[in-house]
Amino acid sequence: MSTTAPHRPFERTELSAEAAALVTGPAEHPLHPDHTPTGQLSFGAFFQGVNSSTIWRLPESGDQVAWESFEALVATAERGKFAAFFLGEGLRLREHRGVPFELDVAGRPDAQTLLAALAAVTEHIGLVATQNTTYNDPVDLARRLQTLDLLSGGRAGWNVVTTDNAWTGENFRRGGYLDHEDRYVHAEAFVQIAEQFWRGEQIEHEGAHYSVRAQGDLPRSAQGRPVLFQAGASPTGQDFAARTADVIFSPHGALAAAVDFRRSIVERTVAAGRDPGSVKILPGAEVVLAATEQEADEKVRWVRDLQIGPEQAIALLEQYWGRDLSSFDPEGPLPDVEPEVAESGVTRGAGFQFAKAQELTRAWREEAAEKGQSILEFARVQAGSRRGTFTGSYDAVAERLAEFARLGAIDGLNITPWLIPSGLDDIVDHLIPRLQERGVYPTEYAGSTLRENLGLPAL
Amino acid sequence: MTTTALDLGAQSAGVPLQRSDLPVLAVDLISDPSVLERIGQLAQDLERSGVGALTLSDGGLHPIHVASYLAPLTRTIALLPRTDAVYVEPFHLATQLMSLDHLSHGRAGWLLTAETDPAVPASVGRAALGPEDTAREAADVLEAARLIWDSWAQDAVVRDAARGVYVDAARLQYADFEGETFSVRGPAITPRSPQGLLPVLVTDVDRAAVGERVATELADGRVLDLDVSTGARPGAVADTVRQALTETTGPVVCLVRLVGLDLDADPLGTVAELTATLREQGLIAAAPSAEQSLRDQLSLPTAARTADPARRSDRGRLTSEDHA
Numbered sequence: 033m034s035t036t037a038p039h040r041p042f043e044r045t046e047l048s049a050e051a052a053a054l055v056t057g058p059a060e061h062p063l064h065p066d067h068t069p070t071g072q073l074s075f076g077a078f079f080q081g082v083n084s085s086t087i088w089r090l091p092e093s094g095d096q097v098a099w100e101s102f103e104a105l106v107a108t109a110e111r112g113k114f115a116a117f118f119l120g121e122g123l124r125l126r127e128h129r130g131v132p133f134e135l136d137v138a139g140r141p142d143a144q145t146l147l148a149a150l151a152a153v154t155e156h157i158g159l160v161a162t163q164n165t166t167y168n169d170p171v172d173l174a175r176r177l178q179t180l181d182l183l184s185g186g187r188a189g190w191n192v193v194t195t196d197n198a199w200t201g202e203n204f205r206r207g208g209y210l211d212h213e214d215r216y217v218h219a220e221a222f223v224q225i226a227e228q229f230w231r232g233e234q235i236e237h238e239g240a241h242y243s244v245r246a247q248g249d250l251p252r253s254a255q256g257r258p259v260l261f262q263a264g265a266s267p268t269g270q271d272f273a274a275r276t277a278d279v280i281f282s283p284h285g286a287l288a289a290a291v292d293f294r295r296s297i298v299e300r301t302v303a304a305g306r307d308p309g310s311v312k313i314l315p316g317a318e319v320v321l322a323a324t325e326q327e328a329d330e331k332v333r334w335v336r337d338l339q340i341g342p343e344q345a346i347a348l349l350e351q352y353w354g355r356d357l358s359s360f361d362p363e364g365p366l367p368d369v370e371p372e373v374a375e376s377g378v379t380r381g382a383g384f385q386f387a388k389a390q391e392l393t394r395a396w397r398e399e400a401a402e403k404g405q406s407i408l409e410f411a412r413v414q415a416g417s418r419r420g421t422f423t424g425s426y427d428a429v430a431e432r433l434a435e436f437a438r439l440g441a442i443d444g445l446n447i448t449p450w451l452i453p454s455g456l457d458d459i460v461d462h463l464i465p466r467l468q469e470r471g472v473y474p475t476e477y478a479g480s481t482l483r484e485n486l487g488l489p490a491l
Numbered sequence: 492m493t494t495t496a497l498d499l500g501a502q503s504a505g506v507p508l509q510r511s512d513l514p515v516l517a518v519d520l521i522s523d524p525s526v527l528e529r530i531g532q533l534a535q536d537l538e539r540s541g542v543g544a545l546t547l548s549d550g551g552l553h554p555i556h557v558a559s560y561l562a563p564l565t566r567t568i569a570l571l572p573r574t575d576a577v578y579v580e581p582f583h584l585a586t587q588l589m590s591l592d593h594l595s596h597g598r599a600g601w602l603l604t605a606e607t608d609p610a611v612p613a614s615v616g617r618a619a620l621g622p623e624d625t626a627r628e629a630a631d632v633l634e635a636a637r638l639i640w641d642s643w644a645q646d647a648v649v650r651d652a653a654r655g656v657y658v659d660a661a662r663l664q665y666a667d668f669e670g671e672t673f674s675v676r677g678p679a680i681t682p683r684s685p686q687g688l689l690p691v692l693v694t695d696v697d698r699a700a701v702g703e704r705v706a707t708e709l710a711d712g713r714v715l716d717l718d719v720s721t722g723a724r725p726g727a728v729a730d731t732v733r734q735a736l737t738e739t740t741g742p743v744v745c746l747v748r749l750v751g752l753d754l755d756a757d758p759l760g761t762v763a764e765l766t767a768t769l770r771e772q773g774l775i776a777a778a779p780s781a782e783q784s785l786r787d788q789l790s791l792p793t794a795a796r797t798a799d800p801a802r803r804s805d806r807g808r809l810t811s812e813d814h815a
């Protein structure tokens with residue numbers, strides 16, 4: 033809650049120069065007068081299942097669908113007192129130039145079906161399913177989520193996403209029925225129906241997109257209802273989160289961006305009439321750790337080389353150029369040809385919008401030429417081959433995270449392991465003990481429900 | 492099947508059964524929130540007493556997720572949610588069922604029903620369908636589900652580090668299903684499951700609603716229901732099963748399912764007694780072993796993938812190369 037004192041007030045002199053420059057108030061309200069840091073972090077483990085960051089080429093790269101992979105990953109997360117195990121979702125197999133994309137890990141089990149099984153072999157960790165509002169029926173989804181919440185003793189969460197493209201819609205009855213502008217209007221009505229169902233109410237909804245009649249008929253779960261996560265960063269998405277979400281899965285991990293985002297969410301939460309302490313922010317993060325800073329630098333490069341091979345580098349550029357670039361040498365300069373589309377889409381199914389292709393490709397060409405980068409080097413830098421916010425030595429990353437916690441810039445991280453299933457091992461073995469020593473990470477689970485373990489106020 | 496059991500069957504009823512693929516004994520559990528506390532233990536106990544399959548009927552909690560919850564708690568028993576094929580998104584349903592198959596290492600099946608309660612279409616904003624449309628929709632959804640299950644070859648994930656290829660698009664195919672009321676593009680977002688095609692069965696109580704085409708042409712077999720809610724007389728139960736097994740017309744009985752088991756009146760004792768009698772008389776298959784898939788238990792052949800050149804997922808590439 034925003035009224036509780038920070039776990040450990042900080043002295044200004046303790047802050048890094050970067051942090052000190054961002055602080056605008058006393059230790060009780062360092063970032064915003066309406067926000068009080070809890071000084072605590074919660075971790076989520078984000079199994080994306082489809083992405084370019086999971087390394088599949090190593091001998092220790094495990095099966096992406098096998099039950100044993102999930103069981104092992106979740107056991108490690110629970111050993112590390114992670115608040116949540118989090119599954120991504122994409123309702124159509126990604127395609128690249130009209131063909132299923134071949135170069136990245138792809139193919140994953142249905143989120144809730146998998147999480148219901150994990151509920152049977154775990155005791156404390158939250159189980160969060162990313163589920164789309166555009167291509168589901170609210171009562172059906174609400175029943176599934178409530179089933180998971182009851183099976184797990186109050187550990188279910190729902191990451192509400194709004195992917196609306198008609199291309200994904202080809203897998204569903206309604207097809208591409210929803211205008212992009214309407215995605216959150218629709219999502220809000222959807223969540224309201226789900227909440228009515230969870231409260232056991234009679235539902236009689238006549239709206240622009242649905243007419244639904246149903247009766248909530250399941251008992252209340254130990255945490256009241258599934259915890260609502262939201263992952264959509266547009267201003268409309270932020271307002272939606274401020275009105276409805278318990279947790280925001282944000283894309284802003286770098287300190288200055290995280291601070292801006294916190295302020296934006298605090299403003300919007302207050303405007304929505306809610307306590308700013310009741311909306312937690314967990315940015316998605318890739319964590320690369322080693323004993324020393326130098327080793328960590330080397331490890332980041334090694335990880336990036338394995339994530340992005342020559343084929344992926346060409347494919348990355350093809351997404352923006354919109355044409356076949358396979359005749360270009362990955363070790364050579366960026367293609368000196370114009371893109372074929374004025375407005376490009378990324379590899380379909382990623383769901384993100386990017387700037388105009390022509391402008392972007394021209395800027396990239398200039399940038400790479402200036403730095404003397406090949407296609408491959410450029411692609412790896414694009415993916416962040418320099419040290420990121422959460423890469424470094426165990427001590428340095430722990431110290432940085434402790435600072436994030438004291439400022440209240442974030443409430444934790446949603447960590448994407450780059451190796452399955454061993455990718456959380458060094459975080460649990462080396463980073464978490466250091467965070468616990470610094471008093472910013474729990475040494476035991478606070479309770480038995482996901483709400484409790486995220487430090488959310490009871491419903 | 493042992494000779495002894497067959498002999499006993501012959502002795503007790505005088506009708507020697509020649510079937511090598513005897514039906515599997517199943518017990519139906521209702522996904523009622525009030526049984527949550529004990530359902531894991533119950534599933535384990537039933538597995539230990541040699542029951543071959545559990546069916547999960549809808550009692551509020553979603554039967555597919557209850558089945559998946561039971562998967563890691565059990566090792567040999569098959570898990571078949573009984574769930575609607577009409578007022579659903581076929582793509583989601585197919586994905587959920589094949590995911591259950593992954594989690595259970597090939598122990599999943601589907602008891603296909605066609606919903607007739609008008610509250611269900613109202614809950615998803617659809618109009619209730621009449622009997623003919625209901626049957627057609629159930630058939631379409633089943634066909635679409637099978638195309639989705641079949642859309643990845645077993646070896647589609649190639650992990651070819653030399654070429655940088657994780658999944659080979661030439662080993663994927665679109666579902667490209669066009670039904671009366673919906674279409675599904677595919678391919679699946681989940682790799683092929685251990686059984687490939689999950690066994691799809693229809694219970695006697697659902698036969699009328701799903702229609703003859705699904706029940707007799709499309710489904711893999713029939714589920715014989717034995718109501719044990721008022722107690723069970725093993726002799727009478729055995730007679731009913733023997734009668735059904737000797738029928739020469741209609742779909743083959745794949746499961747013999749005990750429904751209405753009273754969970755408060757020694758359910759394990761009741762099941763043990765019936766199991767013993769049915770096994771002695773050679774009327775049900777032996778208890779499954781750990782390596783057996785549900786298809787194995789049901790003596791269904793391995794589901795080979797139907798590769799359809801017209802559905803190839805790399806057709807976009809083939810076309811563009813041909814044009815180049």
Ligand SMILES: Cc1cc2nc3c(=O)[nH]c(=O)nc-3n(C[C@H](O)[C@H](O)[C@H](O)COP(=O)(O)O)c2cc1C
Pocket residue numbers: 119120121122123162164192193194195263264265266267268269270281282283316383
């Ligand atoms: C960190 C993050 C993770 C996301 N993960 C998923 C996902 O797994 N599946 C999905 O369909 N959309 C995902 N999204 C997409 C969003 O839910 C949302 O639909 C999209 O960002 C458009 O909303 P916006 O315009 O508010 O950003 C993610 C977005 C963010 C920021």
